[in-house]
Amino acid sequence: MTQANTVGRAPTSPAPTKILVALDVNGRQRQLTVAPWTTLLDALRDHLDLTGTKKGCDHGQCGACTVLVDGRRINSCLTLAVMKDGAKITTVEGLATEGALHPLQQAFIDHDAFQCGYCTPGQICSAAGLIAEGKAKSADEIRELMSGNICRCGAYPNIVAAIQQAMGTMAGRS
Numbered sequence: 123m124t125q126a127n128t129v130g131r132a133p134t135s136p137a138p139t140k141i142l143v144a145l146d147v148n149g150r151q152r153q154l155t156v157a158p159w160t161t162l163l164d165a166l167r168d169h170l171d172l173t174g175t176k177k178g179c180d181h182g183q184c185g186a187c188t189v190l191v192d193g194r195r196i197n198s199c200l201t202l203a204v205m206k207d208g209a210k211i212t213t214v215e216g217l218a219t220e221g222a223l224h225p226l227q228q229a230f231i232d233h234d235a236f237q238c239g240y241c242t243p244g245q246i247c248s249a250a251g252l253i254a255e256g257k258a259k260s261a262d263e264i265r266e267l268m269s270g271n272i273c274r275c276g277a278y279p280n281i282v283a284a285i286q287q288a289m290g291t292m293a294g295r296s
């Protein structure tokens with residue numbers, strides 16, 4: 123007899139091995155069946171083949187996995203896909219509209235704001251979140267509020283310049 127039965131509790135049912143999750147990803151409704159412990163990052167990369175979002179540390183320390191969830195930037199390696207059921211996810215693949223690059227994508231090209239490019243999708247998604255937050259006005263504030271996105275190639279000066287350009291472009295459109 124198990125210990126649980128000796129104290130009169132009903133045996134618990136085993137945890138499900140797969141869970142259905144519905145996500146709006148880049149404007150498209152997606153349904154996927156994942157193990158409960160699947161991170162949002164792995165769901166995007168391994169289940170939806172959206173490999174633009176990168177896995178660097180897988181521990182919330184590098185920002186390579188940054189995506190927008192309901193408009194807010196998060197590290198997708200630190201959240202489970204099941205926790206975002208019903209959410210609106212935007213990855214780097216979803217930023218361009220009608221064949222035109224997002225102002226941040228264009229600005230990163232204009233300023234040569236990458237070398238190997240591994241951190242770039244995360245930098246761009248994080249910068250999109252930063253601009254939406256509206257808190258950063260100066261280069262110092264951009265540096266501070268982008269500090270969760272590491273660039274091992276050290277492209278920081280050009281990244282800041284690109285974000286400043288995109289801020290100007292987007293402000294001019296609004």
Ligand code: FES
Nearest residue numbers: 178179180185199
């Ligand atoms: S892979 Fe998510 S923060 Fe590094």
Ligand code: FES
Nearest residue numbers: 237239273274275
């Ligand atoms: S461009 Fe190589 S890590 Fe940033």
